[in-house]
Amino acid sequence: MRIKKFISKNLKEGKAKILQELGEDAVILSTRTIQKTEGGIEAIEIVAAIDDSPLKTFKKPAKKNSTKFSDIPFASKYATERGENKFMRATAQIYDELNVLKSMVSDISESVKYIHSNVLPDIFKDIYVCLRKSELSEEFSLKIASELSSRGNISNFTEALSEARILATEHIIIKEPAKRENKRIISAFIGPTGSGKTTSLIKLALVSKLLLKSNVLVISADANKVGGAEQLQTLASVSSIPFLSVNTHLELKNIIEQEQSRDFIFIDTAGASPNDNEGIEKIAQMMKESKPDNIYLVQSVTMSGSSFLKSLSEFSNMNPDSLILTKFDEAPNIGEIIMALKENQIPVSYITTGQKIPEEIEPASRKAISRALLNDELIDKYYK
Ligand SMILES: Nc1nc2c(ncn2[C@@H]2O[C@H](COP(=O)(O)OP(=O)(O)O)[C@@H](O)[C@H]2O)c(=O)[nH]1
Ligand SMILES: [Mg+2]
Structure with a gap:
């Protein structure tokens, strides 16, 4: 392709020059008015091009609708004046070239990948x-x-x-599951909304009750969500586990002081979205008052690696001891989560593999x- 600049008095004269020098297949790429002399005589600068080496070796034809005449200054007007076929030939070649480059880049990136x-x-x-x-x-x-x-x-x-x-x-760091000890063990469940906190809590409460033959209490501090406390209450009721609900951190503090005879107390909290500072602050207050022995951060392995890491960092100020990783049954690939655990080395204590209570939870391995x-x-x- 040859590109040439023409200076002339007006457009008509300029086009004549282009026709003479570059021939009738030339296309005008741009025009602008310029000051030809210090005195200020105006002239027109026209940039025109002729493709005198047609690229015949392209494999892929240009997509018909990929030619946008309106995007090219003056060229569309010129094309209308001269008949679209010539203009299309030139621009289609440019788009051909772009298409070939695009497909080359995609081939290269595919082969670099492997x-x-x-x-x-x-x-x-x-x-x-x-x-x-x-x-x-x-x-x-x-x-x-x-x-x-x-x-x-x-x-x-x-x-x-x-x-x-x-x-x-x-x-991956593994944390041993909680055992029955000679002292009361308080565990709290924090994490994003819908991650599986309540379900995991009731699974562990039941396992503690049935397998460890323990005296268990579950407390819902999930007053934010409509039905949040009721969900746990129903699950606790069908599992014959005592249940209490609190609205404030002071209520929680009082209950914890009173319930000294329990082997295990499990505290459910409201889910908080990453931007819900007030919600996160409220949960942090609850944690301060209840001073749990275990704070489980419950996160689903169906999250993307970046959201998983973001959530880890958002809940980090509550100092979670370990993770409960949920929804293994729903994630086709967990590589991004494994990479995230390389970056943020928080121990994993349990994994859950379905909705069934209590069997679909197991100590992490x-x-x-x-x-x-x-x-x-x-x-x-x-x-x-
Ligand atoms: N497939 C699957 N679903 C789960 C698992 N754990 C929890 N769920 C479901 O995820 C949804 C949200 O769980 P929930 O415990 O209410 O989440 P929370 O908002 O964090 O308390 C419910 O429908 C649960 O049954 C799991 O391991 N696998
Ligand atoms: Mg819940």
Whole structure:
């Protein structure tokens, strides 16, 4: 393509010059009025172009509706005057070029994504792909696959997979489940709205009552939500567990002082959204008054990694001791959560795998988390 600037007295004269020099296939790209001399004689500057080396090698045709004449100064007017076909030919070539570049960039990014796997032997390449598909980061996936490959003693995929599960979750800190002790244990459940606080609480209250043969009390401090206290009350009632509800931190303080004979007290709190400073402050007050032995931060593994980390940081001023990770049954991939736990090393005490009370809660283990990470469905899909 040749681009040339023309100066002339007026548009008509300028177009004549362009026609003479560049021929009838030229297109005008822009025009503007300029001062030709110090004295101030006005002239027109026209920039015109001619594509004298048509790009015939493009594979992809331009999309018909991708040519926007109105976006190009003057060119659309010119195209109308001269007939759209010539103009379209020139602009379509530019759009062709853009389309080819776009598809090249997309091809490159696809191959870069899996580029590292090409340097690994087949077994570890498959492991790498499975780790990436589980949404672990590229760097971490490559580190695991390379380390396994460099060991030199792994000869089949199954063995490599079980080692990959270990490496992918070895950074996760596990907190032992609460045991019955000679003193009363107070546990509070905090976290975002709908994360599974109330459900997890009643599961643990029932487990403590039935398996640990304990004297249990559940308290709802969830007066904010309509029906928040009633939900726990109903669940407690069908589980034959004593239930109390409080509205203020002072009420909570009084109850805790009175209920000395309990083995376990479980406190449910209102969910607070990240921007609900007042709500978070109210929960923080409740925590101050009740001085729980365990503060469980309940978060769902269906969250994105970034929302998960954001929520961790928002609740961090209440000093949660450990996490209860919920909704494992609903998350297809938990790689982003595993990465978040690398960044923020808070222990995990329980995981929940469904709505059934009380059976769908279990003490956290790296084994269970790693099986959810590299689950059978994912392995079947990406390991042929
Ligand atoms: N699928 C699934 N649903 C869960 C799990 N835990 C809780 N839920 C559901 O998530 C919803 C919100 O739970 P809830 O305990 O009320 O959340 P809260 O607002 O944090 O107290 C309810 O419908 C629960 O039954 C889980 O592990 N798996
Ligand atoms: Mg609740």
